[in-house]
Amino acid sequence: MIKLKNVSVRYKKGEVHAINNLSLSFEKGEFVCVLGKSGAGKSTFIRCINGIQKPTTGEVVINNTSLLNLKEKELRVVRSNIGMIFQQNYLIPRLTVFQNVITGTFGKRKAWKNLLGVFTDEEKERSNRALRAVELENLTERRVEQLSGGQIQRVGIARALVQKPYVILGDEPVASLDISTSIKIFKLLEKIHKEKQIVTIINVHDVQLAKRFATRIVALKNGEVIFDGAPGELTRDVMNQIYDSEWD
Numbered sequence: 001m002i003k004l005k006n007v008s009v010r011y012k013k014g015e016v017h018a019i020n021n022l023s024l025s026f027e028k029g030e031f032v033c034v035l036g037k038s039g040a041g042k043s044t045f046i047r048c049i050n051g052i053q054k055p056t057t058g059e060v061v062i063n064n065t066s067l068l069n070l071k072e073k074e075l076r077v078v079r080s081n082i083g084m085i086f087q088q089n090y091l092i093p094r095l096t097v098f099q100n101v102i103t104g105t106f107g108k109r110k111a112w113k114n115l116l117g118v119f120t121d122e123e124k125e126r127s128n129r130a131l132r133a134v135e136l137e138n139l140t141e142r143r144v145e146q147l148s149g150g151q152i153q154r155v156g157i158a159r160a161l162v163q164k165p166y167v168i169l170g171d172e173p174v175a176s177l178d179i180s181t182s183i184k185i186f187k188l189l190e191k192i193h194k195e196k197q198i199v200t201i202i203n204v205h206d207v208q209l210a211k212r213f214a215t216r217i218v219a220l221k222n223g224e225v226i227f228d229g230a231p232g233e234l235t236r237d238v239m240n241q242i243y244d245s246e247w248d
């Protein structure tokens, strides 16, 4: 479903090797957590998958479509099927929960319809369904600026769900949340993943969260894969390699 073939990303005219010759495949049914120290290349890796970051060399293939040489318009079509959840979800604070969530339909609509804010009944119902899935149906008219951090992340997830994605990518989606809220968000992502068989790939700092929820863990170090396996295979030795012996 998702293939990275010898993908490398260099920043600053080649000075910074953010990721190095990564070759990985991800299939339907996988819930992948990506671990690694700060600067290991996790965000760059996630951004390559949805085409925000173009590889310096190598190729990303999604559902048999190579992102190489796609025009921006074609890339938008690919991206419209990929739900992104960030630490900052770039929601519009003064708009309501519902108004933010329905923007998840934008990628698959004509630009003029987005400008006019004309939505079909199906799009409205899809947004309401997504809001029920994240248990925000009672807050649909609340402005996003009046929500807690956990509620904001749930709005971000609902907006991603409205896209009817086959992939959900998360770049540190729980980094700013306390542990019990983080667990709730991960439980929600796990439930959605299981119900809809969405390939889910999430960067996370918290190793315990990764071990609890992932079906597969990929660890990066200096832009290279140093572990790729089941959570149960993540031994103390491996952890020490990932985190330079700072793990206890």
Ligand SMILES: Nc1ncnc2c1ncn2[C@@H]1O[C@H](COP(=O)(O)OP(=O)(O)OP(=O)(O)O)[C@@H](O)[C@H]1O
Pocket (backbone or CB within 6 Å): 011, 012, 016, 017, 018, 036, 037, 038, 039, 040, 041, 042, 043, 044, 045
């Ligand atoms: N736009 C950029 N220009 C130059 N260097 C960059 C850029 N973005 C990232 N880097 C560098 O590339 C490397 C990988 O960065 P990346 O953000 O992918 O790591 P990360 O594992 O996500 O880190 P963190 O956990 O701190 O978010 C780092 O050395 C970083 O400083």
